[in-house]
Amino acid sequence: MKAVPQGLVWISETDVTSVMNIGGAIEALEKGLTAEAHGEATNMLKTHAAWNASTLHAIGAVFPKMGLAGTKTWAHTPQGASPLLILFDSENGAVRAVIEAFNLGKMRTAAASGVATSRLARKDADDLAIIGTGKQAFSQVEAVVAVRPIRRIRLFSPNAEHRVAFAEGLKKQFGAEVVVAGSVGEAVQGASIITTVTRTKDPFLQSSMVERGAHINAVGAILPGRAELAPDIVPRCTQIVCDSPTQAQKLSAELIDHFRSDPREWNHVRSLAELVVTNQERRSVDDLTLLKALGTGVLDLSVGIEVYRRIRGL
Numbered sequence: 001m002k003a004v005p006q007g008l009v010w011i012s013e014t015d016v017t018s019v020m021n022i023g024g025a026i027e028a029l030e031k032g033l034t035a036e037a038h039g040e041a042t043n044m045l046k047t048h049a050a051w052n053a054s055t056l057h058a059i060g061a062v063f064p065k066m067g068l069a070g071t072k073t074w075a076h077t078p079q080g081a082s083p084l085l086i087l088f089d090s091e092n093g094a095v096r097a098v099i100e101a102f103n104l105g106k107m108r109t110a111a112a113s114g115v116a117t118s119r120l121a122r123k124d125a126d127d128l129a130i131i132g133t134g135k136q137a138f139s140q141v142e143a144v145v146a147v148r149p150i151r152r153i154r155l156f157s158p159n160a161e162h163r164v165a166f167a168e169g170l171k172k173q174f175g176a177e178v179v180v181a182g183s184v185g186e187a188v189q190g191a192s193i194i195t196t197v198t199r200t201k202d203p204f205l206q207s208s209m210v211e212r213g214a215h216i217n218a219v220g221a222i223l224p225g226r227a228e229l230a231p232d233i234v235p236r237c238t239q240i241v242c243d244s245p246t247q248a249q250k251l252s253a254e255l256i257d258h259f260r261s262d263p264r265e266w267n268h269v270r271s272l273a274e275l276v277v278t279n280q281e282r283r284s285v286d287d288l289t290l291l292k293a294l295g296t297g298v299l300d301l302s303v304g305i306e307v308y309r310r311i312r313g314l
Contacts, residue, residue: 011099011311019310020104022142025111025303026118030276032063032302033115037273040065043297045247048223053078055223061297063305064090072101072300085304097308101300106139108303109295112243113195113217114143115272116291119281120239121215125192126151128176131184131205131228132198132220133157133166138173140195140219145174148193152177156187157198185209196220196228203254207232212287218254219293227253229290234258237290239282244296245269251294273298 020028035041044060060071069090074083083101088094117125128150130141134157144150153176157163163180170178181187188194188209196205198220205228210216216237221228234240234254242248248255249266259265272291282289308314 008095009097009308009311011097011307013100013103015311016099016101016103016307020107020303020307022107022110022114022139022146024306025107026114026143026146028302028306029108029111029115029299032298032305033273033276035063035065035302036298037271037277041298041301043244043247044071045244046251046295046297059295059297059300061301062090063301066305067091068096068301068305068308070297070301070304072105072297072304074101085300087301087304087308097304097311099304099307101304104303104307105295105300106136108299109136109197109219109293110139110143111303112272112293112299113140113219113291114147115276116217116241116293117144117193117215118147119275119279120241120289120291121148121193122213122282125215127154127190127192128152129154129156129181129188129191129194131156131187131194131196133159133162134197134199136197136219137166138169140197140217141170141174144193144195144217145176150174150176150193152179154179154181154187154191156181156184188214193217198228199226200228201226203227203230205233206230207236210236210288215282215289215291217291217293219291221253222251222294224251224253224256229254231257233288234290236288238286239289240269241272241275241289241291242269243272243291243293243299245271247294247296248292252292255292
């Protein structure tokens with residue numbers, strides 16, 4: 001067996017959660033997205049391959065000024081996934097760290113919602129609807145609570161047992177009122193912030209369910225064969241932000257379908273990096289605002305590099 005290269009750090013899931021939380025992940029994303037906007041970080045577009053009911057994914061990014069590059073890869077199977085983020089020295093190619101990245105990924109995805117919500121949700125937004133109660137959902141609630149004074153959280157998923165268990169976890173963690181809804185429509189009625197984090201193939205959030213003034217974080221459908229938003233939602237979105245508009249043109253069925261009739265309209269979709277550096281907030285004329293997040297290397301590396309720095313005491 002070959003010896004572990006000198007200087008290589010293996011960072012476990014426990015290590016990640018010992019040095020990073022949602023607040024830290026949001027701060028790390030703000031810095032990483034600023035670097036991306038200034039040309040100091042470059043995304044490697046997501047690639048994936050499918051077999052049976054499983055998919056293999058890879059994303060990455062380069063931060064030359066920080067001397068680091070990296071990729072995150074994972075195989076998502078019906079039995080689970082074990083994502084790894086590998087950090088390389090961008091000068092000599094040496095492996096600097098291998099990071100177990102399940103918890104990192106949850107925080108990264110949630111932090112993207114936090115960054116977008118902090119700018120696109122109304123200042124007085126205090127009513128959150130969360131659709132989906134899987135492994136990503138709790139972090140999504142944490143991120144929204146970190147940036148808005150949430151007084152009520154309504155939740156829905158098709159599995160009644162999951163709904164009840166998730167609600168109990170929320171009640172223990174947050175001071176907000178927690179309501180288990182009986183349907184998507186009941187959960188989102190009047191909500192000022194709506195987060196969808198599901199793996200469904202069939203869109204469920206319809207325009208008639210959503211009141212004017214809401215902000216939507218749509219973060220569950222990350223492959224072309226999935227959709228959470230019905231076709232009548234996107235036309236109402238007066239601000240659409242993607243973590244990567246280029247990637248969305250290949251992977252977001254909801255946006256691809258909407259812009260098919262006039263591809264030039266893609267020019268109105270802004271990147272999350274642009275939103276951060278321009279610091280533009282919600283406008284009074286906005287009907288709905290939308291974050292469509294698919295996951296990017298810059299987002300993962302932003303959090304991963306900060307975890308690495310904290311573990312190393314840098």
